[in-house]
Amino acid sequence: MTQLYEFYDRPAAEVAPELIGAKLTLAGTGGRIVETEAYAPDDPASHSFNGMTARNAAMFGPPGHAYVYRSYGIHWCFNIVCARGHAVLVRALEPLWGIEEMKARRGQDGLRQLCSGPGKLCQALAIDKRHDGLALWDEPFHLSLGDDVHTVLSGPRIGISKAVQVPWRFGLQGSAFLSRPLLSFQTRGNS
Secondary structure, three states: OHHHHHHHOOOHHHHHHHOOOOEEEEOOEEEEEEEEEEEOOOOOOOOOOOOOOOOOHHHHOOOOEEEEEEEOOOEEEEEEEOOOOOEEEEEEEEEEEOHHHHHHHHOOOOHHHOOEOHHHHHHHHOOOHHHOOOEOOOOOEEEEOOOOOEEEEEEOOOOOOOOOOOOOEEEEOOOOOOOOOOOOOEEEEEO
């Protein structure tokens, strides 16, 4: 567990691209992470920018835990806590396990639409406020880092109004499961 803690206890912009290819499940449903976004405490788009509140307290807690919040009062968003005040929003998964259960939760048959956005992902995996602050190495979560080599693209974040130009959105090159196409500004090899 010390190794996992050290992996997450870094700036979100370092952790986010390295999460591409990781396997994430919640009680047996899930898949491969194909898209993430990084947020830091000095970033005006981050929930931690103005300090700790009841809503964002998990962002100031231990690394490797979940930060779950409701976006615009509509859908849940799942983040992975990194260094203090840093978090990585998991934007999209390639569905691999529990697909029929995810389809039923989403009321959707199309595989591509199951987890291609943060709200869709949370609905498919049944992630909600109950999971806020939970460790990602304990049940019901399971997160294992990818061991394959792939190309990670980066570009500007989406769905925000501040610091939009910051290239902290990361995605798996060629993935059909991204929430939106990613225009490449950088390319990273992951292993």
